[in-house]
Amino acid sequence: MTRKVTNNMAGVVKAMDAAMKSMNLEKISTVMDKFEQQFEDLGVQTDVLENTMSQTTTTLIPQNEVDSLLHEVADEAGLELNLELPTGVEGSTIGTPSEVSQEQDELTQRLARLRQAE
Template sequence: MGSKSSKDTLDDTLFNLRFAGKTLIKESDRSQKEEKIEKDKAKRALEKGLIDNARIAAENAIRKKNEALNYLRLSSKLDAVASKIMSASRTEAMTRQFSQVIPQMNRAMKSMNLENISETMGQFEKCFENLDVASGYVSESLNQTTTVSTPRDQVDNLLGMIASEHNIEVRGQLGEAPLGISAKEIEESNKIDVQKLK
């Protein structure tokens, strides 16, 4: 058995990167489902007046939301790395093409044969077009943020949102939610953030 060529190894790496990215998206979806379960637990705890239990469930919900976003960010980074590898591979192929065309150009210039010069210039133009396409692949990197503990204001905001959605009275038991922001606005903002990362 012979060793794998660098092209096969590169293809395997790209496949593995893309597979890992899809796996991370599935993990993100799972975390979003777990977030919803924790929100429901917080709601039930609020209805029963169990504020401490509601806080724990709200902390878990926020942690799951952050996990989902981090999985999406990491998936995006893997996709960016795969794009960079593809771009590097294309650039390497372009370098090989140029190394073949340049000697032809030198021979055509020495002979001053207009037909050969024209043909070689066509090859150069094709190489430049391919190079433009290859360098057109631009990837952006996202800053991955991870939090170890959930800020209390986020927990209180989530509990306030759950309480207002389900008409549960918890005034005085939670920190005050930001003024002027309704539970619906917070929920819509959260949905938009998650959708942008998909």
């Protein structure tokens, strides 16, 4: 697919060069329209490829395997790994909602809704 697009773009560039030499405005306009369309097609193909790759990568690796690997690496490094969210100490300001944490929660919820919409 990439080779085809590259060949098409090379052909358009050659046609554009010939049109510019002839200074035929109609021919230049036609070539520019074709270039723009192929450029848009390339953008769509790139987006589809990127989305497919990201979805494939995230769905191929089960979460339990990721957690297992994290624990294994932590054990090798001599670290204690806690995958649960920390809780605040009673009477401290840590763990109490703040503007920043509320904003972060809102952003997290928006991201979750966007992911569900896809």
